[in-house]
Amino acid sequence: MIWLASLAVSLPFLAAFAGMLFGPSLTRVLGGRPEAPAPLRNGPALIACLPIAVSLVLAAVAAFVVWRDPGERTGELTVIQTGSVPIRVGLQVDGLAAVVGLMVCCVALAVQVYSVAYMRGDRRYSSYAAFVSMFTAAMLLVVYSGDLLVLYAGWEVMGICSYFLIGHHWEDRANSRAAVKAFLVTRLGDVGFLLGILVLGTQAGSFEIDEILRDQGALSGTTTTVAALLLLAGVAGKSAQFPLHTWLPDAMAGPTPISALIHAATMVAAGIYVVARLYDVFVTSTAALTVLAVAAVISMVGAALAALAQDDLKRVLAYSTISQLAVMAAGLAVGAYNPAIFHLLTHGAFKALLFLSAGCVIVVAGSNLLAHYGGLRRGMPITFWSMTVGFAALAGVPPFSGWFSKDSVIEAAQHAALHGGESTSATALHRFSVDDTSSLQWPGDVVPTFQKLPSAYQSELSIDLRAATAVVDLPAGVAWLVYLGLLLTVALTAAYAMRAWLMTFFGEPRGTYEIREPSRFMSWTVAALAVPAAILGFFGLGKEDLRPHLGAALLSVLLVAVGAGAAYLLWNRDPALDPARALGGVRPVLARAFYVDELYAVAIVRPVQALARYVVTFDRRQVDGAVVGTGRGARWLGGLLRVPQNGNAQTYLTGLLAGVVVIVAGVVIFL
Amino acid sequence: MHLAYPTVVAALLFSVGVYGVLARRNAILVLMSVELMLNAVNLNLVTFDIWYQDRLHGGQVLTLFTIVIAAAEIGLGLAIVLLVYRNRRMVDVDRLRDLAEDTARPAEVEREAEPVEEAAP
Numbered sequence: 104m105i106w107l108a109s110l111a112v113s114l115p116f117l118a119a120f121a122g123m124l125f126g127p128s129l130t131r132v133l134g135g136r137p138e139a140p141a142p143l144r145n146g147p148a149l150i151a152c153l154p155i156a157v158s159l160v161l162a163a164v165a166a167f168v169v170w171r172d173p174g175e176r177t178g179e180l181t182v183i184q185t186g187s188v189p190i191r192v193g194l195q196v197d198g199l200a201a202v203v204g205l206m207v208c209c210v211a212l213a214v215q216v217y218s219v220a221y222m223r224g225d226r227r228y229s230s231y232a233a234f235v236s237m238f239t240a241a242m243l244l245v246v247y248s249g250d251l252l253v254l255y256a257g258w259e260v261m262g263i264c265s266y267f268l269i270g271h272h273w274e275d276r277a278n279s280r281a282a283v284k285a286f287l288v289t290r291l292g293d294v295g296f297l298l299g300i301l302v303l304g305t306q307a308g309s310f311e312i313d314e315i316l317r318d319q320g321a322l323s324g325t326t327t328t329v330a331a332l333l334l335l336a337g338v339a340g341k342s343a344q345f346p347l348h349t350w351l352p353d354a355m356a357g358p359t360p361i362s363a364l365i366h367a368a369t370m371v372a373a374g375i376y377v378v379a380r381l382y383d384v385f386v387t388s389t390a391a392l393t394v395l396a397v398a399a400v401i402s403m404v405g406a407a408l409a410a411l412a413q414d415d416l417k418r419v420l421a422y423s424t425i426s427q428l429a430v431m432a433a434g435l436a437v438g439a440y441n442p443a444i445f446h447l448l449t450h451g452a453f454k455a456l457l458f459l460s461a462g463c464v465i466v467v468a469g470s471n472l473l474a475h476y477g478g479l480r481r482g483m484p485i486t487f488w489s490m491t492v493g494f495a496a497l498a499g500v501p502p503f504s505g506w507f508s509k510d511s512v513i514e515a516a517q518h519a520a521l522h523g524g525e526s527t528s529a530t531a532l533h534r535f536s537v538d539d540t541s542s543l544q545w546p547g548d549v550v551p552t553f554q555k556l557p558s559a560y561q562s563e564l565s566i567d568l569r570a571a572t573a574v575v576d577l578p579a580g581v582a583w584l585v586y587l588g589l590l591l592t593v594a595l596t597a598a599y600a601m602r603a604w605l606m607t608f609f610g611e612p613r614g615t616y617e618i619r620e621p622s623r624f625m626s627w628t629v630a631a632l633a634v635p636a637a638i639l640g641f642f643g644l645g646k647e648d649l650r651p652h653l654g655a656a657l658l659s660v661l662l663v664a665v666g667a668g669a670a671y672l673l674w675n676r677d678p679a680l681d682p683a684r685a686l687g688g689v690r691p692v693l694a695r696a697f698y699v700d701e702l703y704a705v706a707i708v709r710p711v712q713a714l715a716r717y718v719v720t721f722d723r724r725q726v727d728g729a730v731v732g733t734g735r736g737a738r739w740l741g742g743l744l745r746v747p748q749n750g751n752a753q754t755y756l757t758g759l760l761a762g763v764v765v766i767v768a769g770v771v772i773f774l
Numbered sequence: 775m776h777l778a779y780p781t782v783v784a785a786l787l788f789s790v791g792v793y794g795v796l797a798r799r800n801a802i803l804v805l806m807s808v809e810l811m812l813n814a815v816n817l818n819l820v821t822f823d824i825w826y827q828d829r830l831h832g833g834q835v836l837t838l839f840t841i842v843i844a845a846a847e848i849g850l851g852l853a854i855v856l857l858v859y860r861n862r863r864m865v866d867v868d869r870l871r872d873l874a875e876d877t878a879r880p881a882e883v884e885r886e887a888e889p890v891e892e893a894a895p
Contacts, residue, residue, distance in 0.1 A: 750874025753804075753867055757796050 104168060105178025108194045108247040111161040111204065115211070116240035118154035119233040122147045126229035139224040142624060147229035148219040151236050155215055158243070159208035166201040173198065177249050177313060188304055191311050195249030199444065203376055204246045206448050209635070210368035210455045211239040213628050217459050218360045220624035221466065231271055235364060238264040242369040246376065251300045251310045254380075258296070258341070258373060262289050265370050269357035281356035288350040289370075292340020299333030302326065303384065316383045324387070331384055331391030334377065335398075342374025342428045345398040348406065349700050351425055355417040355471075359462030362417060366424040367455035375431045375447055382440060389576045396436035396581045400588035403429030405697060407595035411602070412683050412693035415471045416461050419603045422696070423497060424454060426592055430512055433585045437577060439515030445643050446508035453496035453505055453636040460490040460629045463621045464607060468614055473606040474681065480608040482618025485626040487608050489633040496636045498600040499593055499663050506659070507640030507651060513589050514655040519582040593659050597666030602682045605671065610678035780821040788814035801858065801865040805851045812844045 129146025142148060169176075175197035183190040196204075215235060222228045241264060244257030263286070270282030304310040306326045307318045319327060338344065343351035351371070355362055365371060378385055378395070385391050403426045410422035427450050434443030463486040468476055480487040496505035612618065620626050643649030673682035683690055692698065747758065787810055794807025816837045823833025859865050 745875065748874060750871030751868060752870075752873060753796050755873075760792065760796070 104165065104176040104196060105180075105194050107161045107165045107168075108178075108196050108200075108204070108243075109180065111158040111165070111208070112194070112240055112243045112247055114154040114158045114161075114240075115236040115243065118150050119237035119240065122150040122229055122233040122236060126150050126232070142219050145219060145228075147232045148215075151232035152212070152215045152219070155208065155212050155236065155239060158239075159205075159212050162201070162204045162208045162243075165196055166205045169196060169198055169201040175313070179249075188308060188310060190252050191250050191309075192253055193249035193311065194247045195312065196247060199376075199379060200246050202444070202448060203372070204243055206451045207239065207242050207246060207368045207372070210451055211235070211242075211364065213455060213459065213632055214360045214364045214368075217363075217462070217625055217628040218358075220622035221360055221462055222358060223622075227271065231268070231358070234264050234267045235361070238268065238364060238369055242373060245373050249312055251304060251312060251315070254312075254377070255297060255300055258337070258377075259293065261341075261370055261373060262286060262293065265289070265354070265365060268361040268365075269354045271358055271361065272356070275356075278356040281350075281353040285350040285354045288347050289340040292337045292347050294336070295333045296337020296340070299330045299335075299337065302330040302333060303381075306330070312380060316381070319384050319387065327384055328388040328390050331381075331388040332394060334381065334384075335391055335394060338374035338378055338395075338432075339398060340374070341377075342371045342432065343402075343425050344374070344429060344432060345401040345405070348402055348425050349696075349703060352409075352418050352421040352696065355415065355421050359417065359458055359465060362421070363455045363458030363462070366420070366458060367451045371424060371428055372447055372451060375428060375435070375443065378432070378435050379440065379444055379447075382435065385435070386438070389578070392436045392577050393581050395432055396577060396585050399429040399432035399436060400584050401429075402426065403433065403592045404588050404595070407592050407599065408693050409696040410599040411595060412686055412690045414473055414681075414694065416464065416473055416476070416603060416607065417458075417471055419473070419599060420454070420457055420461060423457075423596065423599065426596065427454070427497070430509060430589065430592065433589060434512035434515060437516045437519040437582055437585055439512050439519075441646060441649055442508060442511035442515055445649050446505075446512055449496065449504035449508040449636070449639045452632065452639050453493045453503075456489060456629060456632040456636045457493035457497065459625070459632060460486050460493060463625050463629060464490075466621045466625070467618060468616055470614065473603060475614045476607040476612075477610040477614075477679075478608070478612040479618055483620045483626075485620055485630050489629045490608070491604065492633045492637050494600040494604045496640075498597040498667060499659055500597075500667075501651075501656070501660060502640060503637055504635070504640035506656075507643050507649065509589075509593065510651045510656050510659055511643065511649045513586070513593070513659055514652045516582065516586040516589050517655055519577060520579065520586040590658070590662055594662040594666035597663040598670045601667040601670035602674065605674045605678075606681065609674075613679070777821065777825055780817055784814045784817040784821070787811075787817065799866050799868050801855045801867050801870075802852070804867060805848060805855065808851070809844060809848060812840060816840055 126147030129150065130140050130144060131146075133140075133144040133146060133149075135141055135144030135146070140146070175195065177193055177195045179191050179193040181192045183192065215232065218228075218232065218235065222231055225231065238261060241257040241260035245254050245261070248254040248257060266282050266286040269285050270279045273279040273282070300310070303315055303319075303326075306322050307315045309315060309318070336347075340347045351366075354365060357365075385395070406422040406425035406429065410419050410426065413419045413422060427446070431443045431446050431450070434440075434446060463483065464476065464479060465471055467479070467483060467486075470476075492503060496503035499506040499509045670682050673685050686693060695701065747754070791807045791809075791811030791814060794810060795804055798804050798807060819833040819837045819840070821833075823831055823837075826833075855865055858870065862870075
């Protein structure tokens with residue numbers, strides 16, 4: 104079992120090095136043209152795609168095994184003695200890890216296959232593919248890791264890979280700046296994350312996740328709160344939540360498949376995954392949950408509002424990612440563990456789909472701007488229908504996957520809001536009772552070929568329940584805030600999804616390009632991803648807390664209708680114009696995402712730059728001055744001594760004689 | 775004869791030599807002053823040889839050595855003076871300043887370290 108996980112992690116890792124070293128020569132061996140080889144003769148592409156495909160199979164096998172025989176499997180590869188708390192390099196496969204790992208592999212494979220066509224002819228494709236492999240391996244390491252420090256290693260490798268990939272087209276200064284920004288902002292959170300790990304590890308006497316979860320009851324409340332808050336800093340950085348979210352929209356500078364990878368499977372999912380992984384720690388700290396909930400509400404509403412006014416299709420999707428991740432974070436904050444993870448999975452599916460189809464649109468239209476699209480549905484039906492599924496899932500239109508998962512989060516939030524803190528404990532008890540029977544209640548109407556997968560998901564999710572037995576103690580006011588924020592987000596999400604959809608695919612074409620389907624590699628990948636994005640929601644039907652509930656479901660459908668309807672009516676007045684014009688004077692504020700970037704620039708970037716400039720000046724004037732001054736002083740003294748050296752040998756001799764006389768006199772007088 | 779006479783004479787002779795070496799401007803006179811100093815030393819050697827009644831007459835032998843060396847030295851010195859005279863048409867020691875640092879081109883040119891521009895913008 105553990106070797107399955109180890110192989111799944113190490114295959115893409117090795118593929119990264121192999122692709123970098125041997126990729127181009129493999130292309131030559133296979134006889135492909137070096138600048139734009141055919142897909143099957145493309146060395147780097149083969150080295151990138153095949154290992155991740157094998158990893159996908161391994162992850163699926165692991166998930167299947169966990170489904171057949173629920174429980175947690177841990178394995179220790181080696182122990183590093185550090186003198187105090189040993190680091191156990193171990194992996195751990197339980198329900199949560201198995202499903203998320205499977206999702207990561209699926210999305211990564213889709214992205215790799217898609218990139219073969221998307222990045223065709225790119226000079227640095229081999230390094231690109233290698234970094235994608237490395238990125239995937241790092242995420243799988245995070246997912247399967249059984250030790251916090253091993254997890255942290257994967258976490259950091261992801262950070263550096265995201266830097267390289269976002270800055271793939273570094274020739275453009277803006278892209279490399281975006282990469283640096285992403286790296287620095289996530290790094291800021293990582294500092295907190297590392298400190299949080301150290302606090303937890305030293306206090307619990309072990310870095311092993313199991314051990315920490317087992318012992319965390321013995322830890323003092325202050326310790327857990329401090330650790331949870333520090334971890335939240337890292338989570339906010341990686342998952343792009345409120346104070347540290349600014350890197351994500353700028354990360355759109357990277358190639359589109361990278362956006363899909365970062366947004367759906369790897370980077371941003373890691374933050375939520377870690378909260379889920381260490382959920383027991385978070386649950387015991389009301390303060391941490393409150394902070395998580397408030398940050399989530401700000402992120403989800405703010406990002407949804409910002410998405411409403413973006414001109415760039417990818418930025419719309421970027422803000423929607425922030426918003427959707429905040430939905431998951433909010434779900435975790437109100438104790439809806441399973442719904443949040445469920446939303447993570449469905450979001451992975453539909454956001455990968457959305458980004459990859461956005462890539463198709465961008466390739467065809469040659470522009471990122473919504474204003475240049477229009478009427479694309481006629482020429483590119485596969486992309487159109489796939490993206491429609493994606494947007495429907497994003498907006499939460501029944502019966503697409505997003506509706507199920509978002510609805511279950513809303514339901515849990517409603518429960519928490521209405522019943523205050525103790526509500527979730529009731530849910531927890533309830534889950535307990537459902538737990539044993541749930542794995543047998545498969546929905547009968549699921550397509551037979553998918554019988555295995557849903558059951559796997561199902562069972563994983565039912566295993567997860569056991570981890571989430573703790574009582575979530577969230578102040579009722581915060582719970583209400585989360586609930587109302589979620590409802591508002593639903594309406595806003597529907598509105599911006601509708602706007603982007605209409606502006607892209609309907610109306611008259613606004614550009615001078617030929618509308619056609621892009622390469623088959625791209626459109627087929629997109630079409631394949633549309634399947635899970637559409638039906639993943641049904642896999643939750645067997646689980647009590649993942650099933651749609653009538654009241655909440657009707658309310659959210661109503662809100663979707665209101666949001667989407669408003670966007671449609673505005674658009675219908677004049678299809679050539681942007682519906683966002685109705686926002687009026689607020690639009691620039693939203694388009695700049697409430698000037699958070701500008702605020703940071705004033706509050707942080709400029710003072711830091713001023714300080715840096717001061718330090719440089721100080722270095723030049725003071726430190727360099729001291730060094731140069733020493734030199735000048737020595738030279739001046741030397742100048743004094745240079746005066747007697749006038750070239751007159753008689754003067755020298757006189758000096759010599761005077762010296763001898765003085766010495767002799769001294770010897771005579773003093774001895 | 776009392777020891778004081780020859781030693782005082784030698785001391786005076788040596789002092790005259792020292793004065794000549796340090797103060798005369800003509801190179802030949804400087805060389806002659808060196809000879810005076812050497813001869814003052816010779817006088818001392820002979821004096822103390824007699825005074826100690828050295829059986830092997832080491833002082834007198836050493837004096838002969840000194841005279842030979844002085845002859846060689848004066849030959850060399852006069853050759854240098856001749857060369858100097860040929861090159862410069864003068865033998866004024868005060869004006870022979872080639873040992874001094876070349877003021878036109880100081881040993882270490884003032885290479886003012888220009889502040890290196892940092893790579894960062």
